[in-house]
Amino acid sequence: MTSPLTPAVTETTKAALAIRNYSLSYRTADGIVSALKNIDLTIAKGQTVGLVGESGSGKSSMAWSIMRYLPPNAVETAGAIRLAGEEILDYTPRQMLDIRGRRMAMVFQDPSTSLNPTIRLGEQIAEVLMRHRGLTKVEAMQEAEAALARTGITHPKDMLQRYPHEASGGEKQRVVIATAFACEPELIIFDEPTTALDILTARQILDLFNQLREETNVSALYISHDLGLVSRVVDEVSVLHKGVIVESGKVDDVFRRPKADYTRQLIGAVPNPDRWIGIDAPVNPEPLISLETIGVHYNAPTMLQKIFQPKEAEKAGFWGAKNVSMDVRKGELLGVVGESGSGKSTIAKVLAGLQEFDGKLQFDGKTFASRKDIDRAYRRRVQLVFQHPDASLNPRQTIGTIIGRPLKLYGIVPADKVAARVADLLEMVRLPADYAKRHPHQLSGGEKQRVAIARAFAAEPDLVICDEVTAALDVSVQAAVAELLVKLQKDTGTACVFITHDLNLIRQLAHRIAVMHHGALVDFFDGPDARSDDRDPYTKALLDAVPVHAAAEQSQDMMEGSAR
């Protein structure tokens, strides 16, 4: 395939990185599997190019190819990769050793796994300086301190002495970034550098990236699945689908006037807060369930500790939820948002009867003051869907057994009708009926999540709690699952508590939104009021941190067309 932007030869020589007609395959037990086909990509000096694709698109393989770090079963069938005009495909592993870290560096997705847990952070930065710039240990440490300072860490000297587990996720990613920038490389590859981080931290890292890029004029390849995010940091973007670049160009052009179907589909799947996809709000809101001063204390001090070590007892454990009161109305979709550790999942566990709690739950005229009070009738009427479908489906049971279980347990249909009902449910979640015979591992992630949803709805509940149900899924699958939920809600009138960290998504769906922070409910508002001035500062900060791709608002009509 021909790239729409075929650069001139002169450009190629000037480019920081030029990939030409590159193809890569892997030898596997099932034969040769193609990973990348005829890739053309150019990064001009000082330019940042985005590489967008879903999982399995080959975007990581691209990064490894550039870094010349391929597994033994990789086969490079054709093409060229040139770093500042030098053909690095021809370089020996030894030569590459001098290029990596010095001329090309990489920032990884998860700083908690990409830093060696047993080596102090200072040494992990300094070793690159000693290796590539020939500094002594003392000089390297001084330089590392300066590099860290540039990333905005407040006490860099102190940070050098810490081990990775003694630093926060954001701090660790700053260390990784400082390491990457340490030798002032020509090219840095960012491989989803914010995915593992919380919303606010991700935002800070992104800002740091922009700042450093301006300061150093480095060229960068920014790999991400998140279109919104990419649109904020890159100059040009290439969309990768099944190993093929389906479209590339200036970021605005690609987002506003996507040419390839896949790009269109991808853009359409991106949650757009201004595009409502949920059902209408219930007309006369009646409360279904209400939480009254719910508290959850993890690792609570024991009675003995309270008596003998009152000081320590005070500090012992932490509050997963503290004094949370809210209600869920019949038929509505309530969004609960927050960063990790905010207590949003704790609320899900309390509602599902999985977590001991203080306070009271009111449900349909009954009061539950403790987990033990929660009876089977409640449990039937309140169902839970988990984040990871891999983990929530018993790998040793068939899909039919899994979906049929609530039917049998609660006696929803007579025993001889179970199979038929399972088939109905499968159809309801748009899965073929013969999936009933399969085991979970034979299904894709999205399909598994549909099964989990079918299981929840099989109980014919009044309330379904969705705990980050889309977080583990690819963008396009995410959208489909969200739509499915809305459809089911429409069909059944079931209320839904939708727990997520994705503000864009929840603003498309939720009638009301609860914001949690450090276990406390900090804000609770109607969906359309998200941007109003009387929002809590934390809510505002979250909303500001979330990237919305520039094109989103302007091309709404077109995207709606492409999504359906």
Next chain:
Amino acid sequence: MTTFMITRRTVVMGMAATAMLPGISFAQSATPKPGGTLKISHSTRIATLNVLNCSGPAEYPVVDMLYSGLTRMGPDNKPMADLAERWEGSEDAKTFTYFLRKGVTFHDGSPCTADDVVATFQAILNKDVPAAARSVLNMIDTIEAVDATTVRFNLKTPFADLPISTAHANARIVSKAALSGPREKLDTTANGTGPFKLETYDSARMVRLVKNENYFIKGKPYLDGVEMHLFPDLAAESANFLNGAMDIMLTVQQADFERITAANGITTKRIPSGRFVNVTMRQDQKPFDDVRVRKALAMSVDRGLLVDIVLEGLGRPAYDNLVSPEFQYAIKTPEIAYDPEGAKKLLTEAGYPDGIKVTLVASNRPAIRAQVAVALKEMAKPAGFDIEVETMSHDTYLANVWMKGSFYMGYWGMQATEDATFKLLLTSDASYEDTAWKNAEFDTLISDARSTTDTEKRRELYAKAQELQLKDTPYIVPIYEDILTANGKGAEDWTIAPLSRYYYVENVWLNKA
């Protein structure tokens, strides 16, 4: 230097006439050279040095070197002089007088006198203290010190073999001082009159003895020292002996004998002995209450084959006589042929036409018990004996089966006399009477022989006793086992008595450049 013992009484003469000072009877290979340290390997631990109740195979040579008795058994199985240079017995065999050597001292320099002898025998007879020799000395009524070097024994019943009993390996003379002190000290220290003194006692590795310069036989011992090295693993022991690290291998296993004999510079010794394996059959219960069943089993044992495969030929077939040919009054025992057909007939006669199913218990130590049991099972199969062999650990065997079970393997060392042998196992009052045979006629014969001083008369009585035994077959005694030992190049005049409790290390010398 030689003081032949001439006494008036024939009875004692009969046994004592050839008694002589140690050393005389040995045909020496060359003129002994003094000096050197002899290294002896053994495979069982020396757990105690207490001469009064030690029983380990490696403990006997040590106490034999450390202590002396009144008398001592010679390689010819006759009592010879030790601390007592001579002894006299009364006509009625009820009073014995021993005359001690003069000027003998213990290792610490204190004199050894009649008082020590009296104290030792009183200790042996004291029921509150464990003493292995008590059963052969319990006919003693009183012991008195006539003077510093004369001791008199007064017996309750006539007992002509007293000089043999006083030669018992566990009846060696301990100082009165040691006996009046804490008894446990005897376990780890030794103050004897023997040819060697204790230097190091490390029961886990090595016991080292050094020459007693004041030994009562001048010029002996030749060696400066003796080391007893422990090798619990037999293969390791033989390997260390063969590569010359050890001078003497105390006990050679039958399996290794041929190989070790063939090795360069090694001299192996085969000493025929009355040591035997026996099958205990409880005769107060079925099926062994019937003599025909016992006879049938006796006919089901291929004794020659047993000697070949269990003893590697290093022994002799026995035909159920507890008394081996080494004994003075042994009769010529008629052979019992391996005849499973005949045995089968006999079993049918006894009312077991379909054969007998029995469980034969064997302790796992030493291995020979289980080996004979396993072989017996195979041999007796055609005769209709369906024997199930149950091998068990020795401690369980001792606690649960020995003296209690109805069919099990025994294993006994050679006793000093016919009397000791029968009093051990067969008379109604025998110490380890485990067959319930109890034959009054037999008891009378043994007790008559005890008090008879006439040799021919005794021969007759013991012959009758043996025949009675063979007629009734209280035990199956299939084989006599030879004592096997070996010495390396340069270790001269090493020998073991058939009784295997006497080693005469004072005669051993090292012929090394």
Next chain:
Amino acid sequence: MRDFFSSPTAVVGTTLLVIVLTAALFGPWLAPYDPQTFHPIARLQGPSAAHWLGTDQFGRDLLSRVLNGAPSTVAFGVFATALGVGVGSVIGVIAGVSGGWVDSTIMRILDGLLAVPDLLFTLLIVTMLGGGMEHALLAVAVAFTPGMARIARSAVLSVRTRDYVRAAIARGESGFYIVGCEVLPNALSPIVVEATIRVSFAIMIGATLGFLGLGAQPPSTEWGLMVAEARQFMFRNPWCVAIPGLSIAMAALGFNLFGDALRDALDPRRSH
């Protein structure tokens, strides 16, 4: 299963296991001679046409004895493990499922028992019981119990926090259903893998006890005992120690390799 046999470990392990199990199941019938019959004229011989693996000190046919000893040797390992794994798993599952003070009490006691090394523990128990095959079996089982309980408990604990178990709890399933249908089937594979590998240890410990005179007793053809009995003759005929010794190694190796392959095949982390 196709994946399973793609690893050489699995192929070798399964092959060895098939040989050993065949010997264990049919050995006594395959044996060319009665394992107890003496051949006085053919003692301590090396391999020959008549005696493929040679003969021992009584002229007994080594091949027949090894084949005859296979059932008792292998059965010892399997049954001792089964007993230890069974009891241990029950204890571990109880601890893991109950949690709280039951769990901590059980774990304290197990920690105490685990402080005694395996073979020492077995040795103490078997001496206390008085030796013999049954007692040795019991001793190995007892010695295995604490370790297995620990593994079963951790397997249960790791499964207990899986979302599908939580889902069952949230549904209001009975404890019986949760343990029986959700927890156990998924906790089973680490237990089965561990049990398979432990069979090899049990075989080795059993043989060691036989060797020390505390396990099988003559005239048994248990392999450890065969080595012990033949040791006296090992320089005269090395075959009579090598054959049973290598048979033990083969059986242990078979179970060990098979267990490892099983672990690899069942562990999603390792397969790709």
Next chain:
Amino acid sequence: MTRGYLIRRLLAIFLVLAIVTFAVFAITTVLPGNAAIMILGEYATPDAVAALERQLNLDQPWYMQYFNWVAGILRGDLGTSLRLSLPVSDVVGEAFLNSALLGVTALVAVTVIAIPLGALAALKRGTAVDLAIGLFSYLGTALPEFVTATLLLVFLAAPNSGIFPAGGFVAPWENMSGFAYHVALPAFTLGLILLAHISRQVRSEMAEVLSSDYVRAARLKGLTERRVIRRHALPNSLAPAVAVISLDIGYLLGGIIVVEEIFAWPGLGRLLMYALENRDLPVIQAVTLLLAAVYALSNLVSDIVIAMLDPRVRYA
């Protein structure tokens, strides 16, 4: 790693040891037979046994015996061996020293060989080297000590052609080369299983670490392979190896029983076998106590070492 943690661990060890000795004592007294019968053997007569039992205080009820024993321990007196009439502390002390010589030799040799071997296998994963090391370690784990020892004796210590002595003990302070010569075969036997086990463990840990994100990151920083292995991969695969080594000390303590018996090494294992055969309770108690204590302490030490190797591990 706080002082409180250490104290609690040590207290736990004492508790465990108390349980172990009580259990051993209780079971031993239930058995048929006792030291007196074993000492006298087949020459035992009832009165001799009774006399010896009195002398050895075996006529007292078992709880009194245990009470006396514990009281002795608290006074620092381990009692007197029933069979050997020597102070238990002497008998056990010397045996312990000898066993420690053997055990430590084996352990050090194994550690020094196994870790590089495992690392090598991991680095050469999938190659012939890996296969050979894997095969060797599998064989090693499948050979019980007595088989290894017997085969070694047949091939390396045969009487006339042997390279090594077939057994025996020479103290290193008496003759160092003699010690090395005598310790070789028993240490090899003892170490084989551990060697196999530890190298396998190091291999799998190392393989895991080598495929970790941070090793990948280190390589992508352009660090030399040497530094990646020595600074990043190896130290991180050692902590689990240390845990395995401490567990393996349990095997080692069991293994010495067989190895010492075969190679005539005068250590704890042989002493224990002897004491068990003779029902020598004070010795059984002391040896069991000692072995359990060594095991427990080695676990504690390994936890401390792991905490030193891995800064994430903290005990409180």
